Amino acid sequence: MIKHKFVCGEPDFPVTVTFTQPAAIADFHVQPRRPLVILLPGGGYRFYSDRENEIVALQYLAQGFAVAVVQYRLVTNPPVLPTALIQLGMVVAEFHRHAAVYGISPDHILVAGFSAGGHLAALYADLWPLLSWDCHVATSNLKIAALALAYPVIGLRLGWPTDEATRVAITAKWPAHEADQLVTPQNPPTFIWTTADDETVPADNTERYTAALQRNGVPVTSKLYPHGPHGLSLARAVTAFPRKSASTGEQFIRPDVAEWFTNEMAWLDHLWHLNEFWLNQGG
Template sequence: MKIFNFTLGQPDFPVTVTYYQPAAIADFNQPPRRPLVILLPGGGYRFYSDRENEIVALQYLAAGYAVAVVAYRLIDQPPVYPTALYQLAQVVAAFHRHAETYAIDAQRILLVGFSAGGHLAALYADLWPQLAQTCRVPSRDCAVQAVVLAYPVIGLRLGWPPDSATRQAISGTWDLTEADQLVTSQNPPAFVWTTATDELVPPQNAQAYVQALQHVGVPVAFHLYPRGPHALSLARSITAFPAGTDQDPTFGARYVEPEVATWFPAQLAWLQRVLG
């Protein structure tokens, strides 16, 4: 594996990308072009969660994907939108244009977003044709073939954030923040999951997006698990908080949910069917 850090985008909205490139296999006469995961960690638009960052990227690498982690705009430089969307469009376009350099298959690019990163991914999936025009990029270079959303924020009216100051820092004067209301037949297929007991981002977020996709005939797989807190990530011990975190000896254990952990192999199987 090789790891590269670089900056993409126009001067008005540069974005840092960490690219994880699988090592070439010497036995192969023709090195394969890998499918690409563009990974958008959560963190409430305040930070990038380490539990949804490199440790998740490594799981995709082990499954044969290349991974690009995007450090999109946060609320310490308000507003988040529309800059975060322009940044993401530039990243997608760059990997399309330089697919040979990055040894990826430009016809198998997908977005994977957690929580707030899921909001960005869902909005991008809705708006990519318009973003291509705004960023003066050929439409084909902004297309992605699938989206995976984990406990996503979908609309700022659906229970998160709880305060108007954060909403304003996210949206500013940008009024296209309700991803379920922006779905069209041009959206890529989606795999969406959340839990019924998510205490931070209500499951109605994911449900609203799934219903909107179904309404226009976009293929969608939806998993609503019966229990589990927000930000489960892989729902395994490798992404759980250490025991005793927050002065509660059971705190870390709540982030290990074997039933929820099935989401990762389930979406790999789904991606195989969607991407080929």
């Protein structure tokens, strides 16, 4: 496995990226071009959740994907928007322009966001055609091929945040922060999931974004699981809180919800014809 950190973007909008890719399989005598996952962990725009960071990246790496985890702007350095969107655009453009260097396929870029990271991901999927001027790159270098959202914040009017101070720290006077109201037919195909009784980010967020995508003719696969708290991550014991730190750790083990990653990979397989993608490497 090859892993390194780098900083990209312009001086006013630097962004740190942790890039990881599996080592090439020597027997194949081919240096593959891998699909890329740009991963945006949640954390309420206050931190980057470790439960949605490397442990999730490893799942994609096991499928042969490269992964770039992005340290986008937080409320500790307000406002978050539009800086975080510009940072994300610069990361996408970096991989488009230097795809050969990173060994990735620029036609197979997935942005995956959890919770608040899902908010940023959804806004980017809505607004990417408009970011060319801010990112100083060609619009074609900002395009992504797919979007995956896990229990995402979609609109700041839809239950999170609950305090005005956080809302202001995220948006200041930036008006484009209600992702369900910004969807266009140019949005990428989307996989989205949440639980019906999410106590922090109501399921209404996911339902409204799904409906907006459908109205605009954007392919969407939406999964609403009946039960589970916010922040399930992999919904397995490995990402559940230990009893020593939280008495409710068992709630984060949901075998039915844990199927989300398998379902997402099946969706990507259908979307990208992954068997043919891998078999045609070096052709």
